[in-house]
Amino acid sequence: MQSIEQRLALKLLERENAGNLRKLSIPAHLADFCSNDYLGLAANTTLHQQIQQQYANLQQAQNGSTGSRLISGNSAFAVALEGNLAGIFQAEAALLINSGYAANTAILSAVPQKNDTILYDEYIHASLKEGARLSFANRFSFRHNDCTDLEKKLKKATGEIFIVAESVYSMDGDFAPLTDLLDLCRTYTAHLIWDEAHSTGIWGENGSGLACETNRHPEIFARIYTFGKAMGVHGACIAGSRNLIDYLINFARPFIYTTALPLHSLVSIAEAFQFVQTHAELRTNIHRKIQFFTSELNKYPALKQAWIESHSPIQVIKIGGNLETRQVATQLQQAGFDVRAILSPTVKEGEERLRICLHIYNEDTQISKLVEKLAEIYVQVKK
Ligand SMILES: Cc1ncc(COP(=O)(O)O)c(C=O)c1O
Structure with missing residues (x-):
């Protein structure tokens, strides 16, 4: 009989043979086109200093939160921060x-019932x-962004x-069709979880996101923002x-049964929002980078055809095939660009792609060179 270790090893071998074995690696110092740090805030020294200063001002030796929010892990700071976030996201709470x-x-396991x-x-x-x-x-599930398919299922x-x-x-x-989804919610008395x-941080006043930017937030049942x-x-x-x-405080198990965020994280969240509120240029800059990337892409029609239309910092070029997609990503990495391949099973077979994340710190020349190199490799791989 197969031992448990053999079973695990076999599964890993299957992945290796399919060309999609995942491995941890320390990021090399290449040009970052893969992180989610769109506004460069994770390494922003001014924000870092503000967080350190604010944390020092609190003069609390608190290395951990000591328990879940419902036991010992709550604090006046957490409650005040929630009030502040409700204000930013224009929600009751x-x-x-x-x-x-x-x-x-938390929300999906707790709210919908049998x-x-x-x-x-x-x-x-x-x-x-x-x-x-x-x-x-x-x-x-319904087909991606397909409200006709959704309506069939709503019926x-x-x-x-x-x-x-x-x-x-x-x-x-790409964006979800918020207006159409809300129309369907109204027709079928459905609730949108968004x-x-x-x-978050990219659209809306003070980085309050797309629902607030388009003023449709009061019609949405629940919104999730990540930091x-x-x-x-x-x-x-x-x-x-x-x-x-x-209700969530009472019934959401991923909220109830876990140690609360430590004070340092709470201070970091508060300061990051303060920073975004006072630096509107961050949002202008990221939208300019997105436009610049798409204008560069226009120079290469073959590549443009493989592009999924997007007006967000996430730009995708479909390659197809785990091996081919990995090959393109590896060649780009060798040329100094940290672009990652998204392989099946993360995406459907045949839809394997490069996911290019844009940041305000990506220089225009760097973006031009990336697109030029990608166009060259793409043509070779697709020959
Ligand atoms: C759409 C979406 N929702 C939620 C998450 C999870 O957020 P977090 O990284 O804070 O756990 C991610 C992260 O990749 C995401 O892309």
């Missing part, structure tokens, strides 16, 4: 959660799918209905009605 992953599993229906875009993040799996509700849905979508899709960089992980991407720090929050937040 907000609840801090340790990460976006935990926030998504006989309810969760309808989710096929491309939503793994954490939302995980949350839906933890729920006792029925769950079905058959039972109980309370929850539609799950992302403002910016993490593997495609993940703003990749739009480990453009905000450059760590953590997340759920924004919604006071009633929803009180």
Whole structure:
């Protein structure tokens, strides 16, 4: 009989043979086109100093939060920060959660009940799918951004209905059709669960995301904001009605049964939002970089054809095939650009791609060179 170690080794071998074995590596000092630090805040020295200063001012020797929020891990600082976040996201209330992953599993595992229906875009993040799996509700996917397919499924849905979508899709960089989704929510009395992980900090007044920018936030049942991407720090929050937040405090297991974020993280979140509020140019700069990248892409029609239209910092070029996609990424890395391949099973077979993340610190010349090199390699690989 196979031992457990043999079984694990066999699974790893299968991955290796399929060309999609995952390995941890220390980032080399290449030009960063893969991190989520779109606004450069993770390494911003001014923000770093402000966080250190603010933390020192608090004069509290608190290395850890000591427990869950419901036991010993709550603080006046956390409560005040939630008030501040509710103000920024123009919601009745907000609840801090340790990460976006935990926030998504929290809301989806706790709110939809048996006989309810969760309808989710096929491309939503793994954490939302995980949350839906933890729920006792029925769950079905609909084709990416396809409201006709969604409506077909809405017609058959039972109980309370929850539609799950992302403002910016993490593997495609495109937007969800918020207006159409809200129209369907109204027609079918459904509730939208809306993940703003990749739009927090990038759109909206003070970085409040796409729902606030388009003023549709009051119609959304629950919004998830994460702080480990453009905000450059760590953590997340759920924004919604006071009633929803009180419900989550009582029933959301990924919130209840975990040690709360430590004070240093809370200070970092507060200072990162303060920084984004006083530096509107960060948002102007990232949108200029996005425009510049797409204008460079226009110079290479073959490459442009493989591009998924996106107006976000996430830009995607479909290559197809794990080996080919990895080959393109490796050649770009050898040329000094840290671009990562997204392989199946993370995306569907045949949809393997390069995911290029743009940052305000990517020089225009660097972006031009990247696109030029990519066009050259793409033609060779596709020959
Ligand atoms: C759309 C989306 N939601 C949630 C998450 C998880 O957020 P966090 O990294 O804070 O756990 C991610 C992270 O990749 C994401 O892309």
